[in-house]
Amino acid sequence: MALTRRISSSIPHYFGFAERSFKSYKLPGGPSSSSSLTHGIHVFHCPDQVGIVAKLSERIASRGGNILGADIFVPEKKNVFYSRNEFLFDPVKWPREQMDEDFLNLSKLFSATRSVVRVPDLDPKFKIGILASKQDHCLVDLLHRWQEGRLPVEITCVISNHERGPNTHVIRFLERNNIPYHYLNTTKENKREGEMLELVLDTDFLVLARYMQILSGNFLRTYGKDVINIHHGLLPSFKGGNPSKQAFDAGVKLIGATSHFVTEELDSGPIIEQMVERVSHRDNLESFVQKSENLERQCLAKAMRSYCELRVLPYEENRTVVF
Template structure:
């Protein structure tokens, strides 16, 4: 839950790095870009763990990267009836904030209140126009010529929290949406 009254300004040279955990689902693009930004020093944070509701085997790129860098990986199988929020809270209790890197689950109001710290979502569409799933298709169907990604604070209302930053790409005469288009790539550096 975004709470400007409790937000703290840190001076990176003087303060220790923020401790974050990353929640991700099946699509790896956003997670991989975030991890590479961290590895290259563009994201000065300590990643305490990656939690996913999609099992990544030991021979996957992400799993090997995390293992090589000593970042714990936790697979928590979720269902509509059991989002495993209690277990997630246990794993992230010592973090400064969470990052949702294409985590395709809606966190409950109880989770947001229990966690009590900022959660940043990297949404693969331009908000406030294209909320929820498949925002690139929503934009295409609407005839929009600008598509992109939005980072925003998570609130109880889906994709409605205060916007932190956006990156935009122009669509010129495209007849199909490319499955390899990753509009959120540059937003990780905001």
């Protein structure tokens, strides 16, 4: 059993951010000269030892910062420490470059594997590319959440192996919001991955919104950053085509959705989020599918928010800590 230490309940509850362990995300130039307080997030992953919490707290307090909430996880019988702090600070009194230096010094002191700080109000939003196939439900949901400001990302493009007509809901939405749509007709012989890589070169991570193609190991290694996937929670029992009908015909009573990081092993990457819902004999196939799709929408959106808010950290070989 893992030992969890949690400090403060005032704040609601990171995989790799590939190759960015000690990097902050900054806008060009310095922060505003305003004395208003700003919200910051810091995540820390290092070997466990006495005094880490005290040093982190002292550093924030010494710069006039105020910790709003802290999550700490120390697995039982494992020499590893995880934390996520949310704090308020004055960017005039604690300039961003100084903040970076302070946390970098703590990283060196504790031989940290990962130390990342983010200031949502000052930092550029994460740039993402969305990959989708024929099914629209997850793609449409992400687009509307983005439009309403509920997803802290910048959508640079939507890529699909399914051609959508000029008057479809998705295409009209993308045109209104100046988001490029790229149709890449894929085959078994040509997955168009080279073209895809060129399109997503400047993104921070990718989202597979029911993209029904397998990304090759070469694609994942070349891209080198995180890829988040969503699929129904009926695997591994109901494989192949029309899994919802298979599950419905089998009379299952519990359905779900799983969002995870994409690895070379199909559907086996570290899990970020899972959701479940009961179904019954009163459900017909239509209501069964609707419930399944609703879970997929919610699960993917929640996983993305957790990732953007630095709530997801790698744990052991194929697990995650999600604060």
